[in-house]
Amino acid sequence: MTRIAICAPATPITRDHAAAxxxxxxxxxxxxxxxxxxxxxxxxxxxxxxxxQRMDALVECANHPDYDAVWFAKGGYGSNRIAQAxxxxxxxxxxxxxxxxxxxxxxxxxxxxxxxIGQQVHGPMPVSAxxxxxxxxxxxxxxxxxxxxxxxxxxxxxxTPTAAxxxxxxxxxxxxxxxxDLRGHVVMVEEVSEHLYAVDRLFFHLTNLLPPGLAGLRxxxxxxxxxxxxxxxxxxxxxxxFWCARMGIPYLGRAQIGHYAGNHVVPFGLxxxxxxx
Amino acid sequence: MTRIAICAPATPITRDHAAAxxxxxxxxxxxxxxxxxxxxxxxxxxxxxxxxQRMDALVECANHPDYDAVWFAKGGYGSNRIAQAxxxxxxxxxxxxxxxxxxxxxxxxxxxxxxxIGQQVHGPMPVSAxxxxxxxxxxxxxxxxxxxxxxxxxxxxxxTPTAAxxxxxxxxxxxxxxxxDLRGHVVMVEEVSEHLYAVDRLFFHLTNLLPPGLAGLRxxxxxxxxxxxxxxxxxxxxxxxFWCARMGIPYLGRAQIGHYAGNHVVPFGLxxxxxxx
Numbered sequence: 001m002t003r004i005a006i007c008a009p010a011t012p013i014t015r016d017h018a019a020a021x022x023x024x025x026x027x028x029x030x031x032x033x034x035x036x037x038x039x040x041x042x043x044x045x046x047x048x049x050x051x052x053q054r055m056d057a058l059v060e061c062a063n064h065p066d067y068d069a070v071w072f073a074k075g076g077y078g079s080n081r082i083a084q085a086x087x088x089x090x091x092x093x094x095x096x097x098x099x100x101x102x103x104x105x106x107x108x109x110x111x112x113x114x115x116x117i118g119q120q121v122h123g124p125m126p127v128s129a130x131x132x133x134x135x136x137x138x139x140x141x142x143x144x145x146x147x148x149x150x151x152x153x154x155x156x157x158x159x160t161p162t163a164a165x166x167x168x169x170x171x172x173x174x175x176x177x178x179x180x181d182l183r184g185h186v187v188m189v190e191e192v193s194e195h196l197y198a199v200d201r202l203f204f205h206l207t208n209l210l211p212p213g214l215a216g217l218r219x220x221x222x223x224x225x226x227x228x229x230x231x232x233x234x235x236x237x238x239x240x241x242f243w244c245a246r247m248g249i250p251y252l253g254r255a256q257i258g259h260y261a262g263n264h265v266v267p268f269g270l271x272x273x274x275x276x277x
Numbered sequence: 278m279t280r281i282a283i284c285a286p287a288t289p290i291t292r293d294h295a296a297a298x299x300x301x302x303x304x305x306x307x308x309x310x311x312x313x314x315x316x317x318x319x320x321x322x323x324x325x326x327x328x329x330q331r332m333d334a335l336v337e338c339a340n341h342p343d344y345d346a347v348w349f350a351k352g353g354y355g356s357n358r359i360a361q362a363x364x365x366x367x368x369x370x371x372x373x374x375x376x377x378x379x380x381x382x383x384x385x386x387x388x389x390x391x392x393x394i395g396q397q398v399h400g401p402m403p404v405s406a407x408x409x410x411x412x413x414x415x416x417x418x419x420x421x422x423x424x425x426x427x428x429x430x431x432x433x434x435x436x437t438p439t440a441a442x443x444x445x446x447x448x449x450x451x452x453x454x455x456x457x458d459l460r461g462h463v464v465m466v467e468e469v470s471e472h473l474y475a476v477d478r479l480f481f482h483l484t485n486l487l488p489p490g491l492a493g494l495r496x497x498x499x500x501x502x503x504x505x506x507x508x509x510x511x512x513x514x515x516x517x518x519f520w521c522a523r524m525g526i527p528y529l530g531r532a533q534i535g536h537y538a539g540n541h542v543v544p545f546g547l548x549x550x551x552x553x554x
Contacts, residue, residue, distance in 0.1 A: 045510020
């Protein structure tokens with residue numbers, strides 16, 4: 001069984017989201033347990049409470065001896081504001097934990113991965129438990145906690161170190177103290193709700209800042225692209241191929257990650273796809 | 278008199294834009310001349326022609342002995358794709374020229390400034406010559422070419438080196454080979470059409486990547502902020518103050534630059550406000 005603590009380092013969820021996940025776990029995954037930190041429901045302006053409250057809840061979950069994993073409730077924006085400070089206060093309990101989330105949670109996964117604190121996992125989040133399509137993503141994570149690898153991104157082989165990020169998130173991490181050493185890694189990136197010219201701009205920046213010696217790059221889902229007043233003229237995959245070729249990074253094809261029902265689990269590093277269960 | 282060549286390293290203008298600027302110059306600034314490179318009107322998908330065509334036109338204007346200045350016709354997106362390659366081909370003629378533009382043209386201004394090619398100037402562009410409010414910005418540049426400093430951003434004093442950029446543009450430049458040495462500089466940033474959470478995210482990234490020892494940061498106009506489903510809770514200036522304080526950068530107040538009628542001229546470096554006229 002996996003005892004999972006849930007907090008919200010960026011934006012809040014509602015009690016309906018929590019109830020939906022609790023019902024799903026009770027019905028389908030009785031071997032696991034989920035506990036929602038009260039901070040998940042806090043709200044101050046854009047965030048799930050002020051920086052200090054979000055950081056305190058994250059550190060409490062990470063250091064709590066009664067839990068095996070920390071599942072981030074939702075993305076949005078804001079975990080970058082607390083990532084460095086939070087890891088300052090994490091102890092040995094945090095180092096044996098699994099941390100799961102994606103999108104804005106990439107700031108935390110990056111910082112934790114850099115400092116080798118626990119096992120970081122890109123994966124769907126509790127906020128998705130209210131919709132039928134979202135629930136299937138949530139089940140992938142819960143199955144993974146049970147040792148069932150059917151929800152792991154198909155290209156993950158446990159032999160090449162891997163990391164997965166939202167494109168903007170990794171672009172904002174690159175060059176900062178949050179950036180882990182990605183040499184030798186397969187890096188997967190996905191994006192949502194961005195113009196293709198912005199995707200091109202982000203690839204310019206990111207491919208300039210990624211270290212030499214990547215194993216390669218995979219492109220996840222790029223969806224909900226807004227209408228522009230003119231066509232960009234290249235698809236998202238054209239853009240990825242263009243910048244990878246220009247910067248000498250092997251382009252390895254697509255990955256099943258992103259802001260869609262097909263979002264899969266990607267354990268960071270050399271973790272066995274079979275997980276920590 | 279200043280003989281000005283105009284090209285479009287990102288997106289195209291129309292012949293109406295060109296005619297409007299020609300009329301304004303003929304009527305109000307007969308001491309100057311403007312020449313539009315035919316590439317200004319080229320179009321391929323998002324861009325004013327393919328990368329190669331845009332680069333060739335830029336290099337032709339920069340190296341042309343008959344002109345004193347290169348004025349970039351319009352921003353948009355795309356000059357980052359050609360900035361490094363273009364400077365490879367610039368010669369001694371380019372080094373005595375003045376280059377004027379802003380927004381996406383920041384990639385070129387950065388690269389030229391880094392390589393000490395000519396005098397770089399943040400300022401309004403020919404695309405604005407068709408509207409009455411835009412024309413006033415265009416006049417600031419043309420007056421500056423005449424030695425009239427009334428259109429220079431008021432805080433520029435010629436004693437502290439200065440550079441001005443769009444916030445996203447400088448964030449994408451930081452960490453790449455385009456980034457000039459900004460130690461000791463006053464850095465001005467402006468933004469348009471971005472959510473405040475994205476402005477916060479960009480400040481996180483940029484203030485982490487700017488060098489130590491900045492003279493300080495000034496915030497230009499931040500406008501056309503889209504509606505979000507929740508209030509961010511901090512103004513753009515709150516955000517600038519927050520990240521400057523956190524990263525030890527002196528926050529110096531506002532600057533009159535940006536995507537609005539009040540956009541002023543900022544000569545890069547230690548250039549006298551009086552310009553090259």
